[in-house]
Every structure is written in C-alpha cells, then in structure tokens.
Amino acid sequence: MIDTAAARAEILSSIRRNLAASQPFDAVYHEHHAPVAQPAAIVQREKSSPNLLVQFKENLEAVAGKYRVVSGEQDAANAVQDIVNELKPRTIAVSDSARVDALLNRINTNVRVLKNPSKSELFDCGVGVTEAQYAIAETGTLVLESDRERSRLTSLLPPVHICILDAKNICGTMSEILQIVQNDLSRTVTFITGPSRTSDIELTLAIGVHGPRELHVIVISDETNA
Amino acid sequence: MTQVTSETFDQNARVALRDTQLRGALDNLVKTFGDRRKEVIKTVDDWEGLRNEARRIKDETLLNLDRYLEQFTGNAEKAGTVIHWARDGREACGIILDLIDAHDATNVVKSKSMATEEIHLNHALEAEGVNPVETDLGEWIIQLANETPSHIVVPAIHKTKGQIADLFVEKTGIEKTDDVDVLTNTARKVLRSRFAEAEVGISGVNFGVAETGTILILENEGNIRLTTSLPKIHIALMGIEKVIPRFADLDVFLKLLPRSGTGQRLTTYQSLITGTKRERDDEGPDEVHIILMDNGRSRMLAHPVTRQSLACIRCGACLNACPVYQQIGGHAYGAVYPGPIGAVITPQLIGLKKTKQLPYASSLCGACREVCPVKIDIPALLLHLRAEIVDGESDGIAAETQVKKKLGERAAFAMYSFLWRRPRLYSFGARLSRAFQNTIVKNGKARSGFSGLVPPLGAWTHWRDAPAIAPKTFREIWKEELSKRND
Numbered sequence: 001m002i003d004t005a006a007a008r009a010e011i012l013s014s015i016r017r018n019l020a021a022s023q024p025f026d027a028v029y030h031e032h033h034a035p036v037a038q039p040a041a042i043v044q045r046e047k048s049s050p051n052l053l054v055q056f057k058e059n060l061e062a063v064a065g066k067y068r069v070v071s072g073e074q075d076a077a078n079a080v081q082d083i084v085n086e087l088k089p090r091t092i093a094v095s096d097s098a099r100v101d102a103l104l105n106r107i108n109t110n111v112r113v114l115k116n117p118s119k120s121e122l123f124d125c126g127v128g129v130t131e132a133q134y135a136i137a138e139t140g141t142l143v144l145e146s147d148r149e150r151s152r153l154t155s156l157l158p159p160v161h162i163c164i165l166d167a168k169n170i171c172g173t174m175s176e177i178l179q180i181v182q183n184d185l186s187r188t189v190t191f192i193t194g195p196s197r198t199s200d201i202e203l204t205l206a207i208g209v210h211g212p213r214e215l216h217v218i219v220i221s222d223e224t225n226a
Numbered sequence: 227m228t229q230v231t232s233e234t235f236d237q238n239a240r241v242a243l244r245d246t247q248l249r250g251a252l253d254n255l256v257k258t259f260g261d262r263r264k265e266v267i268k269t270v271d272d273w274e275g276l277r278n279e280a281r282r283i284k285d286e287t288l289l290n291l292d293r294y295l296e297q298f299t300g301n302a303e304k305a306g307t308v309i310h311w312a313r314d315g316r317e318a319c320g321i322i323l324d325l326i327d328a329h330d331a332t333n334v335v336k337s338k339s340m341a342t343e344e345i346h347l348n349h350a351l352e353a354e355g356v357n358p359v360e361t362d363l364g365e366w367i368i369q370l371a372n373e374t375p376s377h378i379v380v381p382a383i384h385k386t387k388g389q390i391a392d393l394f395v396e397k398t399g400i401e402k403t404d405d406v407d408v409l410t411n412t413a414r415k416v417l418r419s420r421f422a423e424a425e426v427g428i429s430g431v432n433f434g435v436a437e438t439g440t441i442l443i444l445e446n447e448g449n450i451r452l453t454t455s456l457p458k459i460h461i462a463l464m465g466i467e468k469v470i471p472r473f474a475d476l477d478v479f480l481k482l483l484p485r486s487g488t489g490q491r492l493t494t495y496q497s498l499i500t501g502t503k504r505e506r507d508d509e510g511p512d513e514v515h516i517i518l519m520d521n522g523r524s525r526m527l528a529h530p531v532t533r534q535s536l537a538c539i540r541c542g543a544c545l546n547a548c549p550v551y552q553q554i555g556g557h558a559y560g561a562v563y564p565g566p567i568g569a570v571i572t573p574q575l576i577g578l579k580k581t582k583q584l585p586y587a588s589s590l591c592g593a594c595r596e597v598c599p600v601k602i603d604i605p606a607l608l609l610h611l612r613a614e615i616v617d618g619e620s621d622g623i624a625a626e627t628q629v630k631k632k633l634g635e636r637a638a639f640a641m642y643s644f645l646w647r648r649p650r651l652y653s654f655g656a657r658l659s660r661a662f663q664n665t666i667v668k669n670g671k672a673r674s675g676f677s678g679l680v681p682p683l684g685a686w687t688h689w690r691d692a693p694a695i696a697p698k699t700f701r702e703i704w705k706e707e708l709s710k711r712n713d
Contacts, residue, residue: 211448
C-alpha cells in the first residue's frame with residue numbers, strides 16, 4: 001500500500017504554504033473586491049404553500065411521482081392492494097418497517113411477499129414497499145434513514161416503489177430535514193424525489209433507467225380533506 | 227479514438243464549427259438547460275443571496291482548507307472510513323489499483339465522476355487488466371464508443387439518438403431502434419448484470435462535510451446508489467476542495483447545484499454517506515475508502531484570483547451559457563474540463579505550456595460569471611492566466627522569443643506613453659494620421675486592399691475592421707460647441 005501519511009503531510013503543508021504566499025495579494029485584492037459580507041441569517045425558503053400536504057403533493061406530481069392520501073391503515077392497505085391488483089407482480093419485497101409489515105398482512109393476495117430479501121431476489125422482484133421517515137414539502141422528497149429501516153434496496157431495485165408516509169412527518173424545508181437527520185445521523189440517509197430518470201440521450205427524458213419506473217407515495221393522514 | 231489536445235484548440239474549434247450535427251445538439255442543450263435554469267431559479271426567494279452565501283462558505287473553507295480537511299478526516303475515520311491522500315493523479319490511480327488488488331477484485335463498477343476522468347483512471351485500470359464499467363447512461367455510451375465526455379453534466383450530449391442506437395446494436399446485439407425508452411432499458415438490463423456481480427464500486431464526491439465526515443453524492447439515475455451500496459468495497463475519489471464546514475451548509479448547495487446544473491429543484495437521489503456499514507445495517511459496503519486528491523489544487527490557493535477556481539461545484543452552467551462553448555462543444559477544448567471553467571482549470575492543472583490557447587478561448591463577455599452559482603469571476607481568471615502567459619512566467623515560451631516579444635511591446639508602449647505625456651504632440655499626431663487616412667478610408671471604412679493594419683498590429687485586424695479615426699476629435703467638437711454658445 002502506498003504510504004499516504006507522507007502525502008498527507010505534504011498536501012497539508014502545500015496548502016499552508018500557498019495560503020501564506022497569497023496573503024500580500026489578498027490584501028491588495030480585497031481593496032478592490034470587498035469580501036462577501038456575512039449575511040444576517042438569510043432565511044432561504046422556497047416559495048411555499050400554506051398547506052404542507054398540498055405542497056408535497058404538487059411537487060411530487062411535478063416529478064412524475066404518484067400521490068394518494070388515505071385516512072388510516074386499512075385505507076393504506078387498500079391503496080397498496082389496488083396497485084398490486086393492477087400490476088400483478090410475481091413477488092413483492094418489503095423493508096423491515098413494522099408499519100409496512102402490518103399493511104401487507106391486511107392485503108388479500110397470493111403474491112409472494114419477500115421479507116429480508118436477498119440482493120438476487122430483489123433483482124427479480126416486481127414491487128418494493130418501504131416507509132419513509134420524513135418528507136420535504138418544498139421539493140416533494142422522501143427521506144429514508146438506514147438506522148430506522150432495513151432492506152432499503154427495496155426502494156431502488158424493483159421497477160415499482162411504493163412508499164408509506166405518515167403525514168405528520170412531512171416537513172416544510174430541506175433545512176429543517178438536515179437538522180433532524182443530523183441529530184442522530186444514520187450511516188446512509190437517502191433523499192428520493194420522484195422515479196429514476198435520465199436525459200442522457202439527446203436530453204430526452206426517460207424514466208426508470210436504474211431505479212424504479214414508478215413511485216407511489218401513500219400518505220396516511222388524519223385530515224382526509226387534503 | 228478521436229482524442230484532440232488543447233494545444234491545437236484553434237484547429238479543433240474550426241473543425242467543430244463545420245460539424246452541423248454537433249451544433250444542432252448544442253442548440254438543444256442551450257435552449258433546454260438555459261430555459262429550465264431561468265425558470266427554476268425563480269423558485270427560491272433570494273437567488274443572489276443564496277449565491278453570496280455559497281461563495282462565502284467556499285471562501286471560508288478555502289482560507290482554512292488544512293483545518294477543515296483534518297476535521298473531515300478525523301470524523302470520517304471515526305465513522306469507519308479509510309482516508310487516503312494522493313498528491314497527484316498517478317498516486318490516486320495507484321491507491322485504487324492497490325485496493326482492487328488487495329481484494330482480488332475483477333468486477334468494478336463506476337459512477338460518473340469528473341475527478342476520475344481528470345486522472346484518466348479507466349486507462350490506468352485497463353493497463354493493469356481491470357475493466358471498470360461506467361454505469362451512468364451517458365458515461366456508458368461514451369465508454370462503449372471509446373470517446374471522452376463533452377460536457378460535465380451530460381457527457382454524451384454530442385451524440386445523436388441514431389448514433390447511440392447503432393452503437394447499442396453493435397455492442398449489445400439489440401435490434402435497431404429510435405426509441406429512447408428502448409435504448410435506456412437496454413442500458414438498464416446490461417448494467418444490472420454488472421451490478422449484480424460487482425465487487426468494487428468507484429464514485430466521486432459532490433461535497434464532504436467536515437463536521438460529520440459525511441459525503442454527499444447527487445444523481446438522477448440511481449446508479450450511484452447502486453454503486454455505493456451493492457459492492458463490498460466503495461472507493462470515493464474526492465478533490466481536496468470538495469470539503470465544506472458544516473452539515474447545515476448542504477442546504478445552500480442542494481438548492482444551487484441542481485438548479486444550475488440541470489434546471490431541477492432537486493435531483494432524483496441524494497446519498498449522504500457517513501462511514502461504513504454499522505452493526506445493525508444489512509446493506510452497504512464493508513469498507514469505504516475516500517481518496518483526498520490534490521493534483522495541482524493546493525497551488526491554486528496562492529492567489530485570490532486563482533483560488534476562486536476551487537470554489538467550483540461542477541454544475542456546468544457556465545458551459546451552457548458560454549457563446550464559445552455553444553458553438554464548438556466540449557471536445558475542441560482537448561481537455562477533461564471544457565467550457566469557461568475548463569479554460570481556467572485545465573491550464574492550472576496541467577500547466578500553461580500545453581494549454582496556452584485556452585485562456586484565449588473566450589470573448590470575455592461575462593455570461594459565465596452571471597450564471598455561476600458560486601460567483602467565480604471567470605473573466606478575471608482568464609485575464610490573470612493571459613497575463614501569466616504574456617509575462618512568460620509559464621515555462622512554455624522560449625526565452626529568446628520572450629525577450630523579442632517584450633522588446634517590441636516595450637517599444638510600442640514607450641512610444642505611446644511618450645506621446646500621451648505631450649498633448650500638443652499627441653494632437654498633432656492625431657491630425658496627421660487623420661489627414662493621412664483619407665488616402666485609404668472611404669465612408670468611415672478602409673478601402674479594399676487596405677482592410678487591415680500593418681503587421682504586427684495586422685493580427686488584430688485579421689478578424690475585425692480597424693475603425694477609422696473620427697473626422698473631429700471630442701476636444702475639437704467641445705471647443706466648437708462652446709464658441710457657438712458664446713456667440
């Protein structure tokens with residue numbers, strides 16, 4: 001193995017040497033270019049709608065995500081059932097979320113449900129179901145934390161991802177979410193905004209290049225008027 | 227391979243200008259990304275404030291880069307990441323090869339990373355018998371075609387659907403098609419089998435957070451999530467300038483980068499990775515290695531003008547906005563980083579000797595500076611590099627030519643300043659040339675046969691008309707107007 005301790009010492013000393021060398025130039029430079037002043041805590045918020053649920057729905061649908069709001073677990077199970085009836089997958093993979101497990105138990109189907117799916121099983125699987133720990137209204141984004149939920153590849157490998165979201169966990173902004181997830185930082189935090197997409201061929205949008213082609217978000221909310 | 231170099235930029239540009247298909251593709255790029263960017267930046271309240279804040283964070287980082295790198299390293303190591311340091315591209319390639327060897331790996335997948343392009347990692351690996359598979363759709367197309375990327379964000383922008391279809395017919399055996407969905411699906415199928423057997427995944431890094439040792443990688447396709455979570459080993463190559471101080475700072479860059487790059491509010495996926503798999507985790511690599519690479523970056527810190535280059539977040543907005551890039555595309559630059567940012571970074575990375583033409587590949591219109599999310603003053607950087615070339619500080623120009631050039635220039639400027647200091651002599655000279663120009667000027671333009679200035683100034687008029695001297699000077703008009711009023 002190459003000794004990178006020597007490289008470390010050399011790179012750090014090169015940084016210090018070059019920064020020191022720039023000081024006389026900096027003095028002259030700053031006479032003409034005032035350094036950007038520290039802003040008085042600008043609040044960077046995207047233009048927002050008063051209702052987080054509505055805002056989340058609009059932004060999710062803008063990126064081709066499918067949205068459905070339901071009023072309880074039975075309704076959520078029915079919503080999953082509808083998707084399963086329509087797509088008729090051979091297998092469904094689920095994360096280890098207790099809520100997902102409860103929902104799948106209410107479903108009336110002879111489709112095989114894979115718990116703790118292996119990688120190779122996931123490659124062949126038709127639908128993946130996970131929960132999301134949080135969501136961001138300003139961008140229509142789902143937030144998945146590896147410390148809270150296992151088998152997260154169920155959100156990526158199957159061509160259809162169904163995600164269950166508690167309306168209480170929708171936050172307004174990215175900034176709020178960063179504060180929350182940093183608090184007890186998981187090994188991996190994944191943000192998902194819509195299905196997988198690419199524009200690499202003539203900038204033509206194609207959905208589902210490596211990840212899911214369909215993203216269904218089922219929001220469980222007490223206020224069913226949304 | 228159709229590789230061209232920066233040394234022949236002039237010729238490369240001329241060839242590109244005749245490529246009508248390329249220019250069609252570039253038109254499409256400019257319209258699509260340009261319009262989308264304009265629309266999407268309206269979705270934040272204070273775009274200017276956001277840009278200022280981003281620049282402030284970058285400046286703060288760069289002025290304390292040693293400290294933030296040490297903090298990043300400490301926190302990443304605490305989370306189980308192995309940190310390696312590479313002075314240059316050769317060392318970085320060496321470290322990656324060693325890691326691949328140490329695990330007896332042969333199946334390597336890669337996600338898009340400009341840093342790995344910069345060090346020509348694929349060539350280095352292939353020379354040792356390892357064949358990494360690019361998994362970003364655009365990069366995979368480029369790899370199959372044995373070409374180089376022509377854009378930082380959309381590497382295969384120069385290729386048509388038809389060319390890509392032909393390539394896929396040849397390489398994957400599909401039927402000829404013009405359906406983008408079929409082509410995309412082909413990539414999905416082929417690359418999935420590569421992912422299934424991959425032992426090592428190599429990625430880049432968009433931001434490294436000093437406060438937590440976290441790396442953030444953005445994407446739309448999902449291949450980065452696969453590259454960083456399926457194989458046992460994840461290796462991330464990170465330029466030393468990618469570090470930022472605080473986790474909360476990510477908010478600013480997550481708003482700026484997707485809007486500037488692809489005109490999206492947010493890309494489809496962001497992966498925030500802190501260390502290796504934990505006890506409870508059933509997924510993720512057993513080992514995470516981050517290689518912190520200098521490769522010419524630390525010397526850019528030595529001057530406030532050049533230091534700005536390190537604030538770049540590789541969004542590609544300056545490419546899309548540049549009237550030069552818009553006409554010639556990325557390959558003409560003959561370097562990994564094209565466009566305005568390439569014209570300033572490439573000479574600093576590989577030296578002015580082979581890149582002397584790049585700082586001149588600009589009309590200094592400032593469109594790049596206008597769109598830059600971190601407010602890099604690219605025109606100032608271009609002028610700084612031009613001055614370095616002229617001063618002969620670069621090792622490229624032979625000492626004798628330097629002296630000759632300087633003598634000629636010095637004589638011209640000595641003459642100019644001599645006249646400027648003597649107003650009467652200056653105005654006499656102006657009147658003299660005005661009288662003299664009547665023999666070659668007609669209607670304010672030079673007559674045919676006299677279309678240019680004499681050498682060496684003729685080089686300037688080769689592409690432009692020299693303006694005729696006005697019939698009256700401003701001072702003469704002023705005097706006349708005054709006397710009229712006094713009458």
